[in-house]
Amino acid sequence: MEGIVVRRVIPSDNSCLFNAVGYVVGHNKDKAPELRQVIAAAVASDPAKYSEALLGKPNEEYCAWILDSVNWGGAIELSILADYYGHEIAAYDIQTTRCDLYGQEKKYSKRVMLIYDGLHYDALAMSPFEGAPQEFDQTIFDVHDGTIGPVEGLALNFAKEQQSKGRYTDTANFTLRCGVCQMGVVGQKEAAEHAQATGHVNFQEYR
Known part of the structure; x- marks a missing residue:
């Protein structure tokens, strides 16, 4: 397959994970409200699996929390969405150039990629050439024997290139300023403790 891996930027509005998944699965960057509902329903339907130990909060509380558009998604949400769409x-x-693969054990035949x-999560796509319109993006790839072939190497190289340019945030040591009270x-x-204490959720990174 000819082309290059590109990063499709998703707006930074605390729903980037959901909208990035919406884009790679169906070229739709406005799926967050719907996908938050999907996750809440999945979690509510299986309280034994989605216990307080796994979620970090009681099942019912988590469901209300994930429906709130200021809260971010992570690994739990990605594993549920992999099952929902039937895609890896x-x-x-x-920062680490590691690839976490969700849904791998289900042997799904398609894979999508995020960075x-x-x-923040953005979408990864194969584009026929630099600067090509987004409608030419390929975002769903066939999995054969656990791999998507050359695209996998291109995606990893892209992550390494982004790492070498410092395009990541070291979340343990980065400095933030509260946009509300400075x-x-x-x-x-x-940042999480400050947000919890004050209700302020608007942070800007500064160096």
Whole structure:
């Protein structure tokens, strides 16, 4: 297959994971409300599997939490969406260049790809050439013997290239300023604590 791997930027509105999945599965960047409902329904339907130990909060509380558009998704949500669509979801982490593959054990025949910079998910697509319109993007790839062939190498190289350009956020040590009260915090943990204490969720990174 000819072409290049490109990063399709998804708006930073706390719903990037859902909208990135919406784009790679169906070229739709506005799927977040619907996919949050899908996840809440899946979690509510299996309280034994989705226990407080797994979710970090009681099942019912989590369902309300994920429906709130200010909250971000992560590994749990990606594994549910892989099952919902019947596709493997590969998430490339720029900082480590690791690829986390969701749905792999189900032997799905298709795979889609996301890229993660420590805070934000974008979509990965194959484009026929640099600058080609998004409607030419290929975002769903056939899986044969656990691989999607050369595309996999291209995606990994792309993640490595992004890493070498420093296109990620070190969430343990990055510095953020609260956009509401201008208080400075270090790392995701302090940001989460500040958000919980004040209700402020608008942070900007600064160096």
